[in-house]
Amino acid sequence: MTKLANRTRNLTSFKVVDFLEAAQSLEAQGRDIIHMEIGEPRFETAAPILEAARVAMTEGRTGYTPSCGIPELRQAIADFYAEQYEVAIDARRVIVTTGSSAALGMVCELLLNPGDGLLLADPGYPCNANFVRRLDAEPQLVPVGPDENYQLSAASVEEYWRPNSVAAMVASPSNPTGTVIDQQQLAELYRQVKAQQGILIVDEIYHGLTYSDVPLSSALSVADDLFVINSFSKYFGMTGWRLGWMVVPEPVIDTLTVMAQNFYIASPSIAQYAALAAFQPDTREILEQRRQAFQARRDFLLPALRELGFRIDRVPEGAFYLYADVSTFTDDCEAFCWQLLREHGIACTPGTDFGHHKARQHIRFAYTESLPRLEVAVDRLRRALKG
Ligand SMILES: Cc1ncc(COP(=O)(O)O)c(C=O)c1O
Structure with missing residues (x-):
C-alpha cells in the first residue's frame, strides 16, 4: 500500500x-x-462568449499565456470594477486563475504557515477548510446561524480570534445560505481583522446574482489591503471553462506571479479570450x-x-x-x-x-x-x- x-x-x-x-x-x-x-x-x-471562443480557436490562440492572465483580460476586469462598483484598481492587481478554486488555494498558500489559523464561517463553502488543511494549517470554524445572518461579524472575529489566527475569510453572498454582508458590516469586519493584525479575504463569486434593490458593493470599496476572489463560473455562467481571478494588494503581486508561474503556468487560453466577451453589453x-x-x-x-x-x-x-x-x-x-x-x-x-x-x-x-x-x-x- x-x-x-x-x-x-x-x-x-x-x-x-x-x-x-x-x-x-x-x-x-x-x-x-x-x-x-x-x-x-x-x-x-452565453452565445457571445461561445462566439469569442470560436474566433480565438480559429486564430490559433492555443498557447500558454502570461501567468497572471492576458493583459486585455486583466484590464477588462479592472474596467469592470470601475463600471460596476466605481472603484479604480490597477490591472496589475488582477491575477487571473484557473477557477476561483485556484485563487482560494493560492491565497491560503500565500498567507498561512503550518499551524496558522484561518477563521471561516460554519456553515460555509466546504473546500476552504481543505485548502487550509492541505498546508497543515488550521481551519477555525466560527458557528453562525440566522441571528448572525450566517456570516462572520466584527464581534465574532473578536471572540474567535486565536493567537495563531492570521486571516478571516467570508463569502458574500454566501454558499450555502445566500446571505449578504452589507457594506457597513463589511467595513466593521475589516477594521476588526486589521485590529488583530490579520488579513481579510472576501469571496465575491456570487456577485451579480443578487435580488434586492440595493446594488452590492465590492469589498474593494472598503479598503485596498484585502483580498477579493471572484470567478467566471457563476454569474458569468462559465463553470467548465475554469477561469477565476483575484484582486490583491500591490505588495504581493510579484510573489503571486511567481506562484502562478510555478503552480499552473497559465490559465486556459481559449477561456481567457472567450471571457473578454463576458463584459460586452449584449x-x-x-x-x-x-x-x-x-x-x-x-x-x-x-x-x-x-x-x-x-x-x-x-x-x-x-x-x-x-x-x-x-x-x-x-x-x-x-x-x-x-x-x-x-x-x-x-x-x-x-x-x-x-x-x-x-x-x-x-x-x-x-x-x-x-x-x-x-x-x-x-x-x-x-x-x-x-x-
Ligand atoms: C463560495 C464559493 N467559492 C468558490 C467556488 C469555486 O468555484 P470555481 O472554482 O468554479 O470558480 C465555489 C463553487 O461552488 C463557491 O461556492
Whole structure:
C-alpha cells in the first residue's frame, strides 16, 4: 500500500460531488433526477462568449499565456470594477486563475504557515477548510446561524480570534445560505481583522446574482489591503471553462506571479479570450435575464418549501441556494438526502458538507433547474414527506 502524506487523512470529501455522481449513475439507468445539489447554473454559456471562443480557436490562440492572465483580460476586469462598483484598481492587481478554486488555494498558500489559523464561517463553502488543511494549517470554524445572518461579524472575529489566527475569510453572498454582508458590516469586519493584525479575504463569486434593490458593493470599496476572489463560473455562467481571478494588494503581486508561474503556468487560453466577451453589453443583457430567472425561482421555491415544513429563517439575498432546517423531518440529513435521491429522484446536498454547526439538521437546495422542473421537485417533495 502506498504511504500517503499525513495531511491527506484530514481532507474531507466534497459531498455534493458524491451526490452528483450518484445522481448521474441513476440517470444512466434511465431515472429522471432533478438536480438541486450542484452549484452550477444550468444555462449554456452565453452565445457571445461561445462566439469569442470560436474566433480565438480559429486564430490559433492555443498557447500558454502570461501567468497572471492576458493583459486585455486583466484590464477588462479592472474596467469592470470601475463600471460596476466605481472603484479604480490597477490591472496589475488582477491575477487571473484557473477557477476561483485556484485563487482560494493560492491565497491560503500565500498567507498561512503550518499551524496558522484561518477563521471561516460554519456553515460555509466546504473546500476552504481543505485548502487550509492541505498546508497543515488550521481551519477555525466560527458557528453562525440566522441571528448572525450566517456570516462572520466584527464581534465574532473578536471572540474567535486565536493567537495563531492570521486571516478571516467570508463569502458574500454566501454558499450555502445566500446571505449578504452589507457594506457597513463589511467595513466593521475589516477594521476588526486589521485590529488583530490579520488579513481579510472576501469571496465575491456570487456577485451579480443578487435580488434586492440595493446594488452590492465590492469589498474593494472598503479598503485596498484585502483580498477579493471572484470567478467566471457563476454569474458569468462559465463553470467548465475554469477561469477565476483575484484582486490583491500591490505588495504581493510579484510573489503571486511567481506562484502562478510555478503552480499552473497559465490559465486556459481559449477561456481567457472567450471571457473578454463576458463584459460586452449584449452578454450582460443575457446575464441579467438569467439573474431575473434565478430570482423568480427563489421567489417560487422559498414559500413552497416553507409550506412543506422546511424552516428557512433568512430570505437569501443572493446566490442560488436555500439552506433549510429539516429537523421536523429527520435528525440525519445525509440519510434524508440519500432517500430523496434514491426514492424520489431529487438530488440535494446534506448540511454536513458545509461544516459542523447544526449541520445534521440542514440540507441545501440549489435552484439551478428551470421553474417547471422546480414545480415537479416540490410535488415530489410533497409526496416524499407524506409517505
Ligand atoms: C463560495 C464559493 N467559492 C468558490 C467556488 C469555486 O468555484 P470555481 O472554482 O468554479 O470558480 C465555489 C463553487 O461552488 C463557491 O461556492
